[in-house]
Amino acid sequence: MTDATVAAPVEDLVVRAGVVVPERELVWAAVRSSGPGGQNVNKVSSKVELRFDFEASESLTASVKARLRALAAHRLDAEGRILIVSQVTRNQPKNLEDARQRLSELIARALVVPKARRPTKPSRAAKRARLQDKRAVSAKKQNRTRRVSDD
Numbered sequence: 200m201t202d203a204t205v206a207a208p209v210e211d212l213v214v215r216a217g218v219v220v221p222e223r224e225l226v227w228a229a230v231r232s233s234g235p236g237g238q239n240v241n242k243v244s245s246k247v248e249l250r251f252d253f254e255a256s257e258s259l260t261a262s263v264k265a266r267l268r269a270l271a272a273h274r275l276d277a278e279g280r281i282l283i284v285s286q287v288t289r290n291q292p293k294n295l296e297d298a299r300q301r302l303s304e305l306i307a308r309a310l311v312v313p314k315a316r317r318p319t320k321p322s323r324a325a326k327r328a329r330l331q332d333k334r335a336v337s338a339k340k341q342n343r344t345r346r347v348s349d350d
Contacts, residue, residue, distance in 0.1 A: 212299055214306045220258050225302075226250045227295060232286040246286040249298035253281055259306070267309035274305075281305070 212220040232246035253259060253267050267281070276282045283305075285298040321329075 212303055214303050214310070218258065218306070218310060220251070220256065220302075220306070224251060224256050224258070225299075226252075227298070229291050232289070243289070243291075245289050245291045245294060246284065247291060247294040247298050249283040249285070249295070249302060250276065251281045251283075251302055252278070254279060259309075262312070263306075263309050266313075267306065270309050271305060 211222050212225060214220065227247055227249045229244040230246050230248060231244050253264055253271075256264070259267070268275075271281045274281050274283065281302065283298045283302050285294040285301070287297055288294055
């Protein structure tokens with residue numbers, strides 16, 4: 200039995216309202232799974248590899264693609280597609296659903312625009328308090344007596 204890439208009828212991946220990844224942009228393959236399962240492991244292709252070419256996707260904006268590239272840097276394959284592997288169960292449809300769910304969550308995280316950081320400076324009072332604390336610690340250390348033994 201050979202491992203086959205399946206472009207089977209899978210519905211569109213709805214990430215959230217207004218963001219839908221068409222099923223034609225998702226490619227998945229069922230391959231033989233590792234791990235427990237006895238002889239069944241050698242006969243059944245239950246592990247699922249889901250690939251998503253987000254760079255060529257028409258459903259994502261350029262800023263979302265950039266954030267997705269950063270979030271999924273360790274999940275990119277040689278062609279630059281996101282690769283999600285699922286083998287949590289011995290059931291191929293459940294593994295496919297798990298991989299689709301994980302991809303959906305990843306895309307949802309990339310949709311969140313990070314809050315812009317505004318650089319801040321300590322207030323004049325905070326600087327004054329810090330310097331006073333430093334002076335107090337310094338004075339405490341200066342007032343310590345050093346014992347010198349006359350041996």
